[in-house]
Amino acid sequence: MALKLNLKPATTRSTVTPATTAAGNLAVQAATEYRNSALEFDRIKAELAVKREALMSVVGPERDKELRSGNADTSIKIPTLDGNRVMVVYQERFRGLSPDNKQPLQDAFGKEYLLLVDESESVGFRKDVDLATIEATIGKAAATKLMALLDVKEAVTPKKGAFEAVARYFAKGEKDLGEDLLTFVEACISEPQVRAK
8 A cells, every 4th residue: 555645845855866877986976076075165154154253253343332322223234345245134033041040130121121131931841751751740630721822733753763764664575665665755855954064
């Protein structure tokens, strides 16, 4: 029996089959070109990080000076020597600090605290805790009330060792089961990493 999965269109992948003649040489050539480009990309990325740090060492203090003068523009446009420009955009995305900082912030901001500070918390469950465990721990009635507060996301994924299981089924002649598991694995697998180092 062929497995029919309920997949979202975004999970479709294009596959490329290497030429049957000299496939090994094609793979070696493609791998070499990929590695060379990846190494060049890493070099440029490292160089860019150094140049970005140099740029920000100038822009950061200027941005602070603008804020202190009452100007809250979120982007700074800097002309380049070739007539183009570089734009530095300050987005209001913040990482959180530990709650140990709550009292010092309250002391510093006083009555403005609630206007300036966003308190947040996230609740997660320990490993291997599922809805059945919660219900067994607190009881069915309490679990039902708690469910109204939870956003539960469920999914199915292959277990670790799925590749070995696919190969094992095919080796044992259980081709239908092997094909179904392979379909499931291919629907869930992330794009493979390609490393050039």
